[in-house]
Each structure stands twice: as structure tokens, then as C-alpha cells.
Amino acid sequence: DAGITQSPRHKVTETGTPVTLRCHQTENHRYMYWYRQDPGHGLRLIHYSYGVKDTDKGEVSDGYSVSRSKTEDFLLTLESATSSQTSVYFCAITPGRTSSYNEQFFGPGTRLTVL
Amino acid sequence: GQNIDQPTEMTATEGAIVQINCTYQTSGFNGLFWYQQHAGEAPTFLSYNVLDGLEEKGRFSSFLSRSKGYSYLLLKELQMKDSASYLCAVNTGFQKLVFGTGTRLLVSP
Secondary structure, eight states: OTTEEEEOSEEEEOTTOOEEEEEEESSOOSEEEEEEEETTTEEEEEEEEEETTEEEEOTTOTTEEEEEEETTEEEEEESSOOGGGOEEEEEEEEOGGGOSSOOOEEOOOEEEEEO | OOEEEOOSEEEEETTOOEEEEEEEEOSOOSOEEEEEEOTTSOOEEEEEEOSSEEEEETTEEEEEETTTTEEEEEEOSOOGGGOEEEEEEEEOSTTOEEEOOOEEEEEEO
């Protein structure tokens, strides 16, 4: 399972509140990603990171920020949650040189509901 | 722009063969992935194609034609556990994946 955990696994919050989702990996992988998955849209990239303090925006980054102060943790923050951010959030890693294909491995997901 | 098209839903019978098509138009291409996703779970890697042709892996095969922007996933000897969504994804460069919306496959007895 590439040693990826996400917390919390489920969260219900109210519009306007800040929310932080955590992705933690135990195998020192350099590349990490945050996606959201919604019916009719598939998986869409929010932000990604190529290393500590090296992050960049993906396709749907508005309303989200990220931080990576340690290799093992990639945090996704919704500064002021909106109902449109109700979704399932997946973290992913790419093993890089240890993989033949550079495929991405996904964490178990966080189901976020914004009321 | 990025566009990846897959059928929304397919049905098949246990023991049969099913082909799930994927067409893509992306700004870059560094390979195409297929993932399987069971309801409520994370996607899991199935196959990868970067060169034209067929890659076979047990009951699953994947084909790529870069000139046509086309791939398919072939599932043989279908089992009930193959009921899931199948996601086509293109690596557009620097390991950034663009996903299709997925094909939900229902296998019936």
C-alpha cells in the first residue's frame, strides 16, 4: 500500500471554517499529490509536491493551499470551506526511481462534507 | 486543453470478455495508465503503456495507439470481483496525471 495514510478519514464541517487534511507516508517518497474526486469529473489534481517546500498548483487549486515541511507529510488546507469543496480527497505518491512505471499509489481517501 | 473520454458504464457477464476504450487529447504525453477503483476505495494500478502495442498481464491487457490517441483495457474471463470503475489516465509530463471520468463496469452472473 506504499505506506500512505490520510487523516481524518471522514469529516463534516460548516461553511467558512478552516480545514486541514493530512497525508503521511513512511517510505521517503519525493513526489506527493492531492486530488479530489467528484461524480462526473473523475480525479482532478489540486496541488503537488516534488520535495520539501517545493509545491505547485494543479488543475483545481483555487481555494486550497498546501505545505510540505517534512518529506513524510503533505498537508492540504481549505482556508474557508465552501459547499463546493464537498468531495473525496485522495493523496498519492510516486515512488520515482524505485518503480518501473512511475505509477502513482493512492492513499485511502478522506470524505469531506461541508454543510 | 486536456480531454480524456471513456464510456460511462458497461455491463458484461461472468466469464466473458470486455473492452473498455479510452480516447485522449492532451497537451503532453508521457504514458497512459489504467487504474481499477472499487466503490468507496482508492484507485489501484493495473497497467501502463508508453509505446504503441499490447501489454498483457494475466487476465488484463492494455493497448495503446499514440497516433490515434487511443487506448483500451481488455478484461478476460470476467469475475464478479471485476465489478468496479476503470480509470484511464494520461501522464502529461513530470508525473502529472490527467484522469478520465471512469467507466463503471457491472459484471452479472
